[in-house]
Amino acid sequence: LxxxxxxxxxxxxxxxxxxxxxxxxxxxxxxxxxxxxxxxxxxxxxxxxxxxxxGSKERITEREYWAQKKGQAALDKANAPMIADGITPRQTKFETDKAKLRRTIREALAAASGFDEFAALLLRHGVTVKESRGRLSYLTPDRTKPITARKLGDDFDRAAVLSVLEQNAARAAEKPAAIAEYPGSIKDRLRTKKEAKNAPNNDAVQRMVDIAAKRAEGKGRGYEKWATMHNLKQMSATLMLYQQYGFSSPDELDAAISAANAATQESLAGLKGLEAAIREKKELQRNLLGYIGTKPARDGLKAQKSEKARRAYREQHESDFLIADAAARYFREHGITKLPASKALQREIEQLTVQKNAGYNDYREKRQRAQELQTVRRNIDQILRGAPSQQKKHEQER
Known part of the structure; x- marks a missing residue:
């Protein structure tokens, strides 16, 4: 109070x-x-x-604040003898783990123009970015639990990251594009193979209105007049469609509805199978490209003669070996002993994408037919219940 x-x-x-x-x-x-x-x-x-x-662009907690203070004091103490001897220390500013992560993210953001490129650049440093429920989190190699963007600051959440990437893409689009090595890109080839989607049919039969129920809800005279005209139009369209399909009894209509629903479910199952196959191939492609990109680092490790040199070399190229180890682990888990060619794998993904587009068109057509038959069935039931005669009787009473 x-x-x-x-x-x-x-x-x-x-x-x-x-x-x-x-x-x-x-x-x-x-x-x-x-x-x-x-x-x-x-x-x-x-x-x-x-x-x-x-909000705060860089959200620093009290724990991080004091960790930075203590770390800087310890670093200054360790550098003091070298400075007294006239030696320039290699590191003069202490960085916490979160500060290093913020610097890594900012460097990746400055160089990327898309989210996939941003994630790939972070992965080169051993940082995995994940999106869950519209929020980003970052997993470093030395941790098992990711650090959420909220703990790093507002500059690292999803909205801020996408905004920076859009600005980078816009600046890149303004620059003159380089001449491509091949006449068409992957997207252009997919666009030429992709089948045209069927536009929705706005003239399809619609459900009839239960005028008595709407009148009980409090609908007025104007709505009742519109519903009467709507029902007469839909009744005519329903009977015409009923004759076009060649049904002679409601039982045949029920059988057609069951067959249409089964065909829709079968088409949906095939579509989901194609989507799962595409996800699998893209995951394989991501690991394959990462493994191929680390070949110079792996060849360099073989050239090292001593164990000490190999250890120092691995520490120097730690990010490359993290990517290579993750890819090798993926290959072992999936039983892949011979790596596929990257171009052949890309062609498989393109073919599966074309099949998925065609499957989606087929699924939508079958779903639309099943919905249309369901509407016809409901309208036939309402016609058989004598809805038109009740409407005419109500009009005479008015």
Whole structure:
């Protein structure tokens, strides 16, 4: 409760907000006012304070703050003898694990123009980026639990990352494009092979309206007049479609609905199988390209003569060996003993994509036929219940 009466402040919108004995209301404006007051108090006392109103580009917790302070003090102490001897230390600024991760992410963001490229650049440094429920998280090689973007700062969440990538893509598009080695890209080849999707049929038969039920809900005279005309049109369209299909009894219609539903489910199962196969091939392609890209580093390791040299070489090319080990582990888990050619694998993905597009068109056609037959069945049931005669009788009573 408010202890004493106060003057009307900008965030107050009711007379009770300023009176003594009335409750405080935690509106958005009131919370922003309180945040601003807390920030002013902290700044006036010389305390460390983040921006509570606009978020923090780099969110540093108290634990990280003191870890950086202690680490910097220890580094300065270790560098003091070298500086006294006139030797320039290799490292003068201490970085926490989160600070290193922020620097790595910023470097990848500056060089990438798409999310896949951004993830690939991070993977080169051993950092895996994951998206879950619209939020990003980053997993470093020395951790088992990923660090969420919220703990790093607002500059590393999904919206900020996508915004930077869009800006990079726009700047890249403004530059003159280099002459391609081949006349067409993969997307162009897929676009030429992709079958045209069927446009939805807006003139399909629609469900008839239960006028009595709508009247009981409180619908007025205007709606009833429209529903009557709508039912007459749909009745005509339903009977015409019933004759076109050649049904002679409702039992034949039920059998056709069952067959259409079964065909729809079969088509959907095939479509899901193709999507799973494409995901599998793309995962294999990602590991294959990563493994091929690390071949120079692996060949360099073989050239090292001693164990000490091999250890130093692995530490120097740690990111390459992390990618190579992950790819080798994937190959072992999936029983792949002979690696496929990258071009042949790309052709398989293109063929599966074309089949998926064709399968989707087939699934949509079968689903539309099943829905159309279901609508015909409902309308036939309503016609057999005598809905038209009831509507005519109601019109005469009016």
């Amino acid at each position: 408010r202890i004493a009466e106060v003057p009307m402040l900008p965030h107050m919108d009711r007379p009770a907000d300023r009176k003594a004995g009335c409750k405080h209301r935690c509106t958005d404006a009131a919370m922003n006012y309180l945040k601003a007051e807390v920030m002013e108090m902290c700044h006036s006392e010389g305390l460390y304070q983040i921006d509570l109103l606009n």
